[in-house]
Amino acid sequence: MPIYNPTRVEYTIINGRVSVVADDGTVIPAYWSHPDLGGAFPAVCLVHDWWGITVTDRRIAHLFAQLGYYVLMPDLFHGATAANPAEAMELVRRYGGRAYRLVDRALRVLEKHNRTNGNVGVVGFGMGGSLAFEAAIQRPDLEAAVAFYGLPGRYWGKFKDARAPILAFYGSGEPVIKPDEIERLRAELVESNLPHEVIILKGAARAFFRDGVTGAKDDPDVIAWEKMLVFLDRHVLNRG
Numbered sequence: 001m002p003i004y005n006p007t008r009v010e011y012t013i014i015n016g017r018v019s020v021v022a023d024d025g026t027v028i029p030a031y032w033s034h035p036d037l038g039g040a041f042p043a044v045c046l047v048h049d050w051w052g053i054t055v056t057d058r059r060i061a062h063l064f065a066q067l068g069y070y071v072l073m074p075d076l077f078h079g080a081t082a083a084n085p086a087e088a089m090e091l092v093r094r095y096g097g098r099a100y101r102l103v104d105r106a107l108r109v110l111e112k113h114n115r116t117n118g119n120v121g122v123v124g125f126g127m128g129g130s131l132a133f134e135a136a137i138q139r140p141d142l143e144a145a146v147a148f149y150g151l152p153g154r155y156w157g158k159f160k161d162a163r164a165p166i167l168a169f170y171g172s173g174e175p176v177i178k179p180d181e182i183e184r185l186r187a188e189l190v191e192s193n194l195p196h197e198v199i200i201l202k203g204a205a206r207a208f209f210r211d212g213v214t215g216a217k218d219d220p221d222v223i224a225w226e227k228m229l230v231f232l233d234r235h236v237l238n239r240g
Contacts, residue, residue: 011035013065015058020072022105023112029075030106031058033065039115042143042236045106045135046073047128050088052081056210057125064123067229068237070116074106076127092127103131107139119143121236123228124150125208129168136164144235146228149174149206152185160191167197167231169224171204199227 015033022028031053035041044064048057053075061071076099082088103122110120121144124132129150136145137155142164149170152159159166166189170182182198189196204220216222 009068010066011038011068013062015062015065017075020106020109022109024105026102026105028102028106028109029078031061031073031075032071033058033061034070034115035065035068039070040117041068041070041115042119042232043070043072043110043113043116043121044232044236045103045110045120045122046071047103047122047124047131048073048076049126049128050082050092052077052079052088052091054081060123060209069232070110070113072106072110074102076102096127099127100131100134103135104139107135107142111141119236121145121232123232124148126150126206130154133159133162133166133168136162136166139163144232146231148208148224149177151177152181156184156188159185159188159196162189162192162194162196165194165196165231165235167199167228169199169201169208169228171206171220172200172202173205175205197231199224 013033014036018030018032020028020030046061061073064071077091077095080091082091107120110116111118122132122135123146125148129147132145132147133150133155135142137158140163144165146167186198201220201224208224209221
């Protein structure tokens with residue numbers, strides 16, 4: 001998945017599955033990846049799609065950690081993964097009602113961890129993108145939210161009151177969310193005073209950052225990765 005050429009220090013990292021205890025006693029099953037040495041680091045809460053935590057999700061966590069972010073990805077499905085949409089829908093039915101609570105608690109953990117500097121962003125895909133929208137709307141202390149093909153419908157009327165800058169990505173071949181919904185999202189974000197952005201990537205649909213990315217500058221995955229890093233660096237990494 002050669003989607004970036006680092007222009008700053010690349011860290012050696014530690015990664016693996018963990019159980020994190022939140023300040024309210026909630027045990028969060030998670031995958032984490034973080035620099036081996038140093039700190040305090042800015043943090044990213046990575047939120048997976050309805051497939052559960054995949055190989056691609058873990059690789060993305062590693063890439064962020066190599067670039068100096070402390071990454072925690074709550075396992076919203078408690079180890080379960082889906083092989084097809086029917087299984088994925090069943091996992092959402094079973095666990096979806098509790099998903100945002102886990103994301104919220106994971107964000108709290110990252111804000112207070114002794115190896116983070118309290119600057120935290122959230123990055124989500126699909127279902128996770130929707131939860132990233134929710135975090136940006138609900139949390140007063142989030143630095144930034146990045147949503148890949150998040151469903152905006154349940155948050156209509158709320159985006160103008162978002163408390164963190166939102167970067168939303170959709171492909172020109174998006175199969176679920178209609179163009180008029182994307183334009184409505186853009187219009188609602190414009191009502192806010194925050195520097196939100198909606199980007200439509202030509203030639204893309206979904207499944208960002210999987211194997212097969214060429215690394216060419218015009219590859220939608222490369223464009224998305226670079227734009228996301230600029231956004232996170234501005235609002236999370238370099239926030240004073």
